[in-house]
Amino acid sequence: ANNINFLSDLTGSFSSPCSENPTVRMIEAGYQKEGMNARFITCEVGPEKLEQSIKGAIAMGWKGFSCSLPNKQEVIQYLDELDTSAQVIGAVNCVVIKEGKLTGYNTDGQGFIEALSEITSVKGKHITLLGAGGAARAIAVEAALAGAKHITLINRNEERGQALVKLIEDNTEAKASFTQWTQQVAIDSQTEILVNATSIGLNDAKAIPDIDLASIEKAMIVADVIPNPPETKLLREAAKKGCTTLNGLNMLVNQGAQNVYNWFGKKVDRAPMKASLEEIFNAK
Numbered sequence: 573a574n575n576i577n578f579l580s581d582l583t584g585s586f587s588s589p590c591s592e593n594p595t596v597r598m599i600e601a602g603y604q605k606e607g608m609n610a611r612f613i614t615c616e617v618g619p620e621k622l623e624q625s626i627k628g629a630i631a632m633g634w635k636g637f638s639c640s641l642p643n644k645q646e647v648i649q650y651l652d653e654l655d656t657s658a659q660v661i662g663a664v665n666c667v668v669i670k671e672g673k674l675t676g677y678n679t680d681g682q683g684f685i686e687a688l689s690e691i692t693s694v695k696g697k698h699i700t701l702l703g704a705g706g707a708a709r710a711i712a713v714e715a716a717l718a719g720a721k722h723i724t725l726i727n728r729n730e731e732r733g734q735a736l737v738k739l740i741e742d743n744t745e746a747k748a749s750f751t752q753w754t755q756q757v758a759i760d761s762q763t764e765i766l767v768n769a770t771s772i773g774l775n776d777a778k779a780i781p782d783i784d785l786a787s788i789e790k791a792m793i794v795a796d797v798i799p800n801p802p803e804t805k806l807l808r809e810a811a812k813k814g815c816t817t818l819n820g821l822n823m824l825v826n827q828g829a830q831n832v833y834n835w836f837g838k839k840v841d842r843a844p845m846k847a848s849l850e851e852i853f854n855a856k
């Protein structure tokens with residue numbers, strides 16, 4: 573019994589509000605499957621407590637932490653280094669602590685691209701994104717870095733949309749254009765992959781982005797970032813038209829698995845991670 577180790581490797585998340593964030597279940601399902609002596613702790617931390625919390629994590633020897641709203645940009649000022657994606661996107665959702673040094677990553681967009689890769693490659697594709705917030709930025713940048721040809725951004729707020737166009741054109745080989753979101757906005761017929769990266773549909777199975785459904789063609793792949801409920805109204809309508817669809821669950825699982833890889837250098841089995849989320853979302 574002398575060699576039992578009662579000290580776990582610690583990881584966690586800093587966000588606010590956090591009580592409804594199921595990440596802990598997903599990550600710990602992965603740890604358990606792999607027999608890792610590791611824990612993940614959800615912490616209610618907003619920008620005003622972020623610096624102290626990071627110092628605490630370093631002091632306690634945490635392997636790292638994930639960041640969710642509203643800390644994804646705020647956290648950057650406390651980091652020593654940024655991975656390329658995080659630097660271009662300008663937001664961090666995963667921090668690795670190694671020998672007291674902090675490195676920021678952004679795995680949201682990578683999680684999406686990886687989920688999409690089970691259906692198609694983004695190389696040379698025309699992608700239309702609804703939204704220009706954090707999720708849209710991450711997806712647009714990763715898609716462009718992965719070789720997408722053109723990205724059309726449809727957003728309500730023009731300034732945010734134009735800023736993302738500039739970001740893509742300044743930092744990647746892809747072309748980008750902005751379309752003002754007007755009522756029943758039409759999807760460009762050149763679109764090969766349509767992605768809802770707005771928050772419309774979160775916790776609301778009846779909500780749908782205000783687009784002209786008649787402009788969605790059967791050949792388009794339609795994806796949604798919303799993990800809950802996974803089958804959003806947009807995806808149900810697209811499926812009715814015969815489109816191939818992709819929900820937000822695998823994106824969430826993939827970014828979580830990538831975070832664990834960043835912390836431990838270990839590839840975890842994603843199946844129990846996904847199953848844990850499905851159980852939670854179905855129970856609601």
Ligand code: NDP
Nearest residue numbers: 703704705706707708728729732770771774797820823824
């Ligand atoms: P942000 O607040 O940064 O951005 C929200 C975006 O949605 C903005 O572009 C906003 O437009 C747009 N929007 C919101 N309401 C409307 C509306 N009624 N009509 C038109 N546009 C609207 O949020 P995030 O990008 O961080 O998150 C968006 C969603 O992505 C969340 O619901 C989250 O759950 C999901 N997500 C999923 C992940 C996954 O792994 N599956 C990972 C990260 C996020 P405007 O700029 O005009 O205000």
